[in-house]
Amino acid sequence: MTELKLFAPASIANLNCGFDVIGVCLQAIGDEMIFRKVAEKGLRITKITGATLPFEIDKNVAGVAAQAVLDEVGEPDFGIEIEIHKKIRAGSGIGSSSASASGAAFGINALLGYPLSKKELLNAAMKGEAIASGCEHADNVAPCMLGNFTLIRGYGPLDVVEIQAPNELFAVVLHPQIELKTADARAVLEPNISLKSAITQWGNVGGLVAGLCTQDYALIGRSLQDVVIEPLRKGLIPFFDELKSAALHSGALGAGISGAGPSVFALCKGISQAEKTAFAMSQAYLETGIAFDIHISAIDTEGVRILESIA
Incomplete structure (x- = not known):
């Protein structure tokens, strides 16, 4: 792929009793992001709509998550441009920063030919999430990335259990x-x-x-x-x-x-x-x-x- 547009869904974390360990993915709300291969090497955020966010890679949740994937798999011989179209309000409590982080990690990985699995991308997404929350945690990025309900059994190493949502x-x-x-x-x-x-x-x-x-x-x-x-x-x-x-x-x-x-x-x-x-x-x-x-x-x-x- 030379260009892709993706959907990064909102999520609910904690579910009352499961502080920092349980989350669920929402179908109706989410951000859209565009990733594009370009000739000039380097990672750049070129457009942001729906929120006032920094364009600097090291200060933006999506930028940090995207760079973490590149650090893991290696820099490509092409450049990557990212557009972020926020539909989830910042500070809303339904995983706005997690959608940006998960979407960025997934999008970079897709342009590179999927060298990492979705679960393997969670560590990169958590690094982006830490820019917003001050710590690396996966209770939003895991359901956003994987869908359904997720249980974070542990962090050392990260151990995520996927739980199928009841039909109704x-x-x-x-x-x-x-x-x-x-x-x-x-x-x-x-x-x-x-x-x-x-x-x-x-x-x-x-x-x-x-x-x-x-x-x-x-x-x-x-x-x-x-x-x-x-x-x-x-x-x-x-x-x-x-x-x-x-x-x-x-x-x-x-x-x-x-x-x-x-x-x-x-x-x-x-x-x-x-x-x-x-x-x-x-x-x-x-x-x-x-x-x-x-x-x-x-x-x-x-x-x-x-x-x-x-x-």
Whole structure:
């Protein structure tokens, strides 16, 4: 390929109980990126739309991830230009930086003839993610890259488990029009938790994974509980309790903070329930006077993918 256009999907990380280890890929929202071979050697970002981001390779999430792939496989005998078209708002809590990082790693790899697998690209994507969040973590880049649900079993070395999404599972995401930086959301966390909270959280993580694997929607709902992170972060999101309550009372399986916030997600069984939950969440937030976006999405089973290519 001499040029390609790809889709890098949004994602929800943590899923309440799975802080920094569980994420899911969204089908309805994502960035688009274009990668082009050129004669002049070197890596360049030539166009950015939808956000104000640096063009310097070492300061841009996508640039760092792209360069990490080149560092791994070697510099080609041609140059590469990147266009970034942001559709996911920065600081929204649905993996904006992860989409850029995963998309960049995938796009460079595709132009080079796929020397690395998608899983092997995750380390490069994590390096890009660290530019935005301050640390390398894979709970967004893994589902964005691979699709479906992912479990990060460990980081030394990176061990990612892919989990097939239940057929009828849908996500609703409401994004209040405020920006909450991941670094700020991490600053409110406490370094230690009680044994009681740890036991509760471990049980919920196990229950969520089991529920997903067996398509037990009731078990998924019971497991979408967070006794560790949500109590500390929910104060950063205006009217969070009211929004979560509206989702649960509408019949959602569960609801919580998407990633670091400020977006709030709900998981639902079936599209009709997702539409009902989206309406309830919208009505609850209309009363606050805060502008918001809302999305209904099926679970994306493919992850980053090429939309168009030129041989």
